[in-house]
Amino acid sequence: MTQRVIIDRGAGIAVWRQIAEWVRAEVASGTFEQGSRLPTETEIAERFGVNRHTVRRAIAALTAEGILRADQGRGTFVTAQPVSYPITARTRFSEIITSQSREPGGSLIGSAVEEADALLAGWLEVPVGTLLLRLDTLSVVDGVPLMVGAAWVEQARFPNLLRDYAETNSLTAALKRGGVEDYTRKETRISAELVDADDARLLEVALGTPVLIMESVNLDPDGRRIQYGRARVAAERIQIVVPN
Amino acid sequence: MTQRVIIDRGAGIAVWRQIAEWVRAEVASGTFEQGSRLPTETEIAERFGVNRHTVRRAIAALTAEGILRADQGRGTFVTAQPVSYPITARTRFSEIITSQSREPGGSLIGSAVEEADALLAGWLEVPVGTLLLRLDTLSVVDGVPLMVGAAWVEQARFPNLLRDYAETNSLTAALKRGGVEDYTRKETRISAELVDADDARLLEVALGTPVLIMESVNLDPDGRRIQYGRARVAAERIQIVVPN
Known part of the structure; x- marks a missing residue:
């Protein structure tokens, strides 16, 4: 003081x-x-x-x-100002946060191998039943949780993704090791729900508060769908910006 | 049956x-x-x-x-499918709804003349204290309320906007009568909050449900800011789509 x-x-x-x-x-x-x-x-x-x-x-x-x-x-x-989160062709969490002079962080909080259901198969354009690797992550800004995300990729295409993520702590870096030099966002869908109990604990928000749901699919340089993600974001801590 | x-x-x-x-x-x-x-x-x-x-x-x-x-x-x-609401350079409510084979509707629920506070002055790039006309509207899809919106324009620039809106029931048409042949979206900011009591009544949703907040500013063909809007949307009835 x-x-x-x-x-x-x-x-x-x-x-x-x-x-x-x-x-x-x-x-x-x-x-x-x-x-x-x-x-x-x-x-x-x-x-x-x-x-x-x-x-x-x-x-x-x-x-x-x-x-x-x-x-x-x-x-x-x-009170922290909400993170301003632009949605553009190349939306990279770390870059966005760093550009606002804030400190990004994150951790892998879970992973699983799942068979694609109709919804995931549709997003990734793979047959139903295709084995997918799911990564669950928690993203943090200045030490405060911002979003819980789940990302799915085809396991056969990225057999070492889990190890690569663990070593780099970055999905972008792990995909690069898997041969995807760059990826772009095809589409993002945004909705809102009330937080569920698990996410409330992870995001450190009260039950009854809203979360923004951001669903997105990313394309490799050949236009192939490589990743579908579904993030739940503490609404009070973010403002999504869609530039023209 | x-x-x-x-x-x-x-x-x-x-x-x-x-x-x-x-x-x-x-x-x-x-x-x-x-x-x-x-x-x-x-x-x-x-x-x-x-x-x-x-x-x-x-x-x-x-x-x-x-x-x-x-x-x-x-x-x-x-259960109605949520409205898919693309945010593009030309985001027009009626066109979006009609393209999904659904029926758009709307009504003017209030209007006022207000002095621009710092926030509105910033969005519209006018001096604080500038007289603004505010239009409050309720937008409906297939007879179900979807969003409550407030839009602000400079009163001196659109002296007949209220009459024109009442006659056309369209902000786009009213702006056209005011000399703006076309307008484009500069930026949209998206966040979420819990619905307040007034909006819960208008949107016919329960208290404690989330609303998406969509703030946007529109530009005339010369790139001048002509309108700032703030819409509150029943989250359960919409999915915002941000294409790349």
């Missing part, structure tokens, strides 16, 4: 308002980073020599404004 | 299953149209000379499959 601001009890401005302005200034200057935890009420109260109720009133006002958000049991956080 | 199917009590297939198959066939053939109300349990029971419990079991099975949906107090409906 910086020490610039001193509460002025004779200024004709309520002390809680002065504290709210101080928090606002620290957020604006980046001293309190977006997405980070605010100091506790007690810490702020001690910093200014005021009581906790005064601090609480300031925090309540800023929460109502959407600058802060309470995360039950974890504290008060500086 | 067609009279093709006769229940065969000696066929070794439970009667409720035969009734379910009959409903399924009627839906597939279009006799029971998507979005329409199914005949009542009593009507179906009388049609086949079975009791209502048998019909109820068939309906329950089809509801579990997603082919039928119960609408409390209104009856059982044939």
Whole structure:
């Protein structure tokens, strides 16, 4: 915490308002980073020599404004701006996040071999029953979960994809090892649902909150369908941008 | 109701299953149209000379499959396929709906003159405080509400827009009367929220269901920003398609 601001009890401005302005200034200057935890009420109260109720009133006002958000049991956080997620021919998670000066992360949370049902067979244009490898991933921005994704590829075409993904932590890199130098998005379908219990846990959102569903199919340079993906995205943390 | 199917009590297939198959066939053939109300349990029971419990079991099975949906107090409906809504440079509601052999509809539900706040001024690239005309519309597909929209234009540029809209029931036509022969989408931003009480009433969805938020700005042929819109769409009734 910086020490610039001193509460002025004779200024004709309520002390809680002065504290709210101080928090606002620290957020604006980046001293309190977006997405980070605010100091506790007690810490702020001690910093200014005021009581906790005064601090609480300031925090309540800023929460109502959407600058802060309470995360039950974890504290008060500086609201992060939603990730702006452009959908273009080459939509790459890491590049998108990095270009916004944010830190991408991700992990493989599961995998399976599945027979293509009618829906998957349709997306990938393979016969029903074709063996597919499914990768389940969790994508994170600045340490906050953003999306849970499942991606399916033909197992016979990418026999080492799981190992390659584990070694590179990138589907783009793993597909490249599998001989696909580049891929482009054919189509994305967007809908919304309420989060289910599993995704709520993974995304760290409350039950009853909406998730955006993004379904997409990717093509290799020859125009062949190589991957179908279905991502569930915490709606409060993203804004999808469709440029013309 | 067609009279093709006769229940065969000696066929070794439970009667409720035969009734379910009959409903399924009627839906597939279009006799029971998507979005329409199914005949009542009593009507179906009388049609086949079975009791209502048998019909109820068939309906329950089809509801579990997603082919039928119960609408409390209104009856059982044939589930409508979500509207497929492509976002392209020229996204026109009526054309999109008509191309899917569905019936578009709409109405003006409100209008106002507002001073541009910072957000609207930014979208339309006009000074804060500029007088804007806001049109609130409800768009309907096959008689079912799909989206509630608000659109803002500069009042000074389109002084007769409200009258023109009322006469044509089309924003595209009204803008054309205002001298804009054509317009293209510059950008669309998509997010999701829970429906609010007003929109739940207009969209005829339950509180706690998600709506997709589509924000877009349109350009005239000279590339000038002429309209900003913010639509809230019943998520269960739409699938947004972003082609490459």
